[in-house]
Amino acid sequence: MHQFLYFSIFVFCLNTFHAISQSDKERAVTLFQLKEFDAAKTVFESHLNAFPDDWEAIEYMGDIAAHQQNWDDAVEIYEELTLQFPQNANYHYKLGGSMAMKATQNRWYALTHYKNIETQFKTALSLDNSHIDVHWALIEYYLQLPWILGGTKEKAELYANQLHQISPVDGYLAKGRIADYYKDAKAGETAYKKAVEIGRSEHTYQKLIAFYRNTNNHSKADKVLQQALKKYPNFEEKK
16 A cells, blocks of 8 residues: 555656646747747746757757757757757758858858858758748858859759749748849849749838849839738838
8 A cells, every 4th residue: 555655746746847847848939939038048947957859849949949040059069969860950950050150250250161051951851842931041052152162153043943833932032142142233133123023021022122223223113012901001121
């Protein structure tokens, strides 16, 4: 009888401990969604002390580090995730993105890791060739990479064309971005107008308006702004 009682108490305590921990995790996720990153990090750390192999919580820790632009921690966390789950495209994408952001702050790191960044993005794409964010990352990668290291307009256009097959709106936005980068106003206007024509989303209107502002076509920007406000009364122009 005593043994059964002790066992019941043990099970009760274990279940209670698990429930408390789960509520901690849920609270941490809520804080993360509210962008209370410092508070979320503290609660996730407490949760991970009890459940160190909760990989979802570990990913959240990487996401917090990324939001706080703590690229060293983000790279370390996502690197561990890719080792544990090498077939997860999103982990490779997040690792490549964090490495790329770290490279923008550290020239030596950029020179010694640019191929690793490319490898992470391409690995992600090989695992999920419909991953829209990876296509965008590769487009930006080849735009920003110096030509001597392999950055070319043609490579960026290759991934923009692939993206267009998955999402025509994103494809036109990507072509607009490339045209913007190379100061091709005519091609940029055509691409962004196509994105608006197909998407009619707030984001596409914002991109076209921003393009017109950046090219000093303020009358055209104002006209598109009025069109956007008719469709979205609470529309806000991105500054």
